[in-house]
Amino acid sequence: MEKHAEKKNNLKIILLPIILLIIVGLIFFGHKIIEPENQENIQISENQENLENNNSKEENQEPEQEETPEPEQEETLEQDIFEKYYIQAEALIENMTIEEKVGQMFLVRFPERGEIEEIENYKPGGYILFGRDFKNETKASITNKLAQCQEASQIPLILGVDEEGGTVVRVSNYKAFRKSKFLSPQDLFKKGGLDAIIKDSTEKTTLLKSLGLNMNLAPVADVSTNSSDFIYKRAYGKNAEETAKYVSEVIKTMNNDGIISTMKHFPGYGNNIDTHTGIAIDERPYETFETSDFLPFKSGIDVGAPTILVSHNIVKSMDENNPASLSTKIHSILRYDLGFSGIIMTDDLAMDAVKTYTENGEAAVQAVLAGNDMIISSDFKTQRQEVLNAISEGKIDEELIDMAVRRILACKYAYGIIK
Numbered sequence: 032m033e034k035h036a037e038k039k040n041n042l043k044i045i046l047l048p049i050i051l052l053i054i055v056g057l058i059f060f061g062h063k064i065i066e067p068e069n070q071e072n073i074q075i076s077e078n079q080e081n082l083e084n085n086n087s088k089e090e091n092q093e094p095e096q097e098e099t100p101e102p103e104q105e106e107t108l109e110q111d112i113f114e115k116y117y118i119q120a121e122a123l124i125e126n127m128t129i130e131e132k133v134g135q136m137f138l139v140r141f142p143e144r145g146e147i148e149e150i151e152n153y154k155p156g157g158y159i160l161f162g163r164d165f166k167n168e169t170k171a172s173i174t175n176k177l178a179q180c181q182e183a184s185q186i187p188l189i190l191g192v193d194e195e196g197g198t199v200v201r202v203s204n205y206k207a208f209r210k211s212k213f214l215s216p217q218d219l220f221k222k223g224g225l226d227a228i229i230k231d232s233t234e235k236t237t238l239l240k241s242l243g244l245n246m247n248l249a250p251v252a253d254v255s256t257n258s259s260d261f262i263y264k265r266a267y268g269k270n271a272e273e274t275a276k277y278v279s280e281v282i283k284t285m286n287n288d289g290i291i292s293t294m295k296h297f298p299g300y301g302n303n304i305d306t307h308t309g310i311a312i313d314e315r316p317y318e319t320f321e322t323s324d325f326l327p328f329k330s331g332i333d334v335g336a337p338t339i340l341v342s343h344n345i346v347k348s349m350d351e352n353n354p355a356s357l358s359t360k361i362h363s364i365l366r367y368d369l370g371f372s373g374i375i376m377t378d379d380l381a382m383d384a385v386k387t388y389t390e391n392g393e394a395a396v397q398a399v400l401a402g403n404d405m406i407i408s409s410d411f412k413t414q415r416q417e418v419l420n421a422i423s424e425g426k427i428d429e430e431l432i433d434m435a436v437r438r439i440l441a442c443k444y445a446y447g448i449i450k
Contacts, residue, residue, distance in 0.1 A: 111372040112335050113441035119449075120440035123186070124433055130154065131186075132429075132436045133418050136404065138189060138376065139411040146176075150183045153412060156405065156439055157189030159248070162201045169207050170242060177243035186440070187448045189291065191246030194235055198264050202238065209238065216250070216277065217268045225277065229284050236288040245448055246291040248340065250281045252327040253300040262300040271323040275330035282331045291446050294331045296342035296378065297365055298355060299324025303344050310345060310354070310384045317348040329369055337442055338374040339365065341403070343384035353401075354388055356380075362402030374404045374438050381409035396421045404435040 113120075124132065134154035141158040142149060149155070158180070165173060181187055192201045197215025202208050213235060219227045239247055254274050255266040267274045278294065285292040298320055303311035328339065341361065343354040350358040356377040365371050380394040389397055395414035398406050399421075408414050421427045443449040 110370060112337065113373065113438060113445055116441035116444040117437060119444050120437045123440055124436055127436070129422060129429065129432070130419065132432050133415055133422070135186065135436045135439050136399070136406055136418070136432070137411050137415060138191065138405050138407045140379070140381075140407075140409040146180055147183045149411075150180060150188075153415060154185065155188070155411060156186075157191060157246070159191045159193075159407060160201060160244070161193075162204055165202055165205050165208065168205075174242050181243070187443060187450075189246050189439075189443065189448065190244045191248055191291070191293075192239065192244055193248045194239060195249045195251060195265055196231065196235070202242070208242075215264060216266075217264075220267070225280055228277065229280060232281050232284045233288055236285060236290045240288075240290060244290075245446060246293065246338075247285065248293040248295065250278055250292065250294065251296070252278045252294040252331060253296060254323050254327060255300070255302070257302060260300075260302045262296075262303075266300075271326040275326040278327040279330040279334045282336045283334050286335055286337075289446060291337050291442065292331075293338045293340050293376070294328055294336050295340035296344075297328055297339050298342070298344075298346055298349065298361060299328075300342060300344065310343070310387060313344050313346040313348075315346075315348065320346075320348070325369060328365075328371075332369055332371050332373075336371075336373060337445070338376060338405075339371060340376050340378055340407075341365070343378055343382055345388075352388075353397075354385055356385065356403070357388060357394070357397045357401045359401050366402065374442055375402060376405035377403050377407055379407045379409055380414065393417050393421070396426065399427055399431065399435070404438050 127135075131154050135156035137155045138157045138159050139149075139155045141160045141164050143163070146158070168176075177190055180190070193199050194202050194213065195215070196213035197218065200212045203212045213231060214222070216228055219231050223230075235247060239245075251262070251265045251267070252274065253262045253266045254271045255263045256268060256270060257263060260266075267277045269277070282292050282294070301313055301315060301319075301324065303313055328336075331339075341356045343356050345351065345354055346358075346361065349355075349364065350360040353360075355361045362375060365375060377398050380398065385394050395406050395408065395417050399418055406414065418427065422429055422432065440449065
């Protein structure tokens with residue numbers, strides 16, 4: 032028995048350290064195994080807390096948004112050069128008949144006789160004078176004639192002329208008005224750079240305004256560097272960037288001097304033929320216009336050009352079926368891609384280039400539908416009636432007429448033609 036008890040005590044002595052080692056081992060190694068899991072749980076918990084805190088901050092803060100440029104059409108509305116005069120224009124429109132409103136849309140070739148009767152009965156928006164109208168006249172006689180026209184018109188007239196300098200000089204071609212003809216932009220630049228051109232522009236404006244004229248259909252904004260181009264002698268004769276600089280300086284000067292300018296011939300004449308005698312087909316790619324021809328027009332628009340004249344060229348990259356002057360697509364490019372808010376006008380609809388492309392001779396109707404505000408016309412009475420007929424037949428919405436007339440009247444207010 033004593034031996035058995037002794038063995039049992041010895042076994043306890045042996046087992047006790049082993050049990051203690053096992054317990055210590057479990058405690059030690061168990062901690063090592065469990066610790067990473069606990070750390071991971073702690074880290075996840077911290078991450079969740081941080082995320083919740085961040086979300087809470089974001090909810091309390093307005094999210095940052097990238098600035099997105101406004102669409103071109105919105106820019107056009109924001110930069111509308113005549114907007115401040117629209118209330119006055121709309122007040123006039125409310126009391127106008129449809130015949131009076133349609134009359135405002137025509138810039139008419141000055142008649143050889145009977146202008147007072149025409150003004151009183153047909154109420155044109157204005158007249159454009161040509162060389163024949165200054166021949167055998169004096170400063171006093173032409174000033175008196177134009178003053179009588181203004182007196183006869185219920186709404187004061189736009190009275191315009193092409194006095195570009197160089198080959199197109201309706202007024203200074205006659206010594207009764209100036210000792211010598213105004214020089215072309217190219218010749219002026221050779222003499223004294225842009226400074227000479229700016230000085231010349233002011234002298235032109237002073238002369239024209241002294242006669243009672245309030246619009247000069249200039250500058251020519253076409254890019255032409257090839258002396259064989261039809262338009263070259265009338266153009267600045269330099270690349271697009273330099274032409275753009277020239278155009279913007281002339282527009283700013285004319286605005287400062289208080290005369291309506293007209294950039295021409297949108298979308299750019301290029302090397303095309305004379306559209307007075309036939310149609311010009313422009314085969315150039317659209318990219319050429321984007322990188323060259325549009326630049327001078329855009330520079331003029333950016334400094335507040337009031338009017339742009341559209342050519343009769345067919346520009347296939349934009350509209351292969353219609354002359355630019357009768358193309359809705361090309362007018363849309365000018366309005367919304369280039370952001371022009373002023374008056375769009377046709378070149379003279381009597382030109383041969385237009386006749387082939389008009390339906391039933393209704394060039395003026397197509398011009399209005401295309402988006403023109405003013406129509407240069409050598410056949411005013413007929414074309415005025417065509418537009419009136421189209422309105423009564425529902426071809427033209429009167430709202431379209433009102434939009435055009437609003438721009439025209441606002442322009443007249445802006446340049447002090449309507450006091």
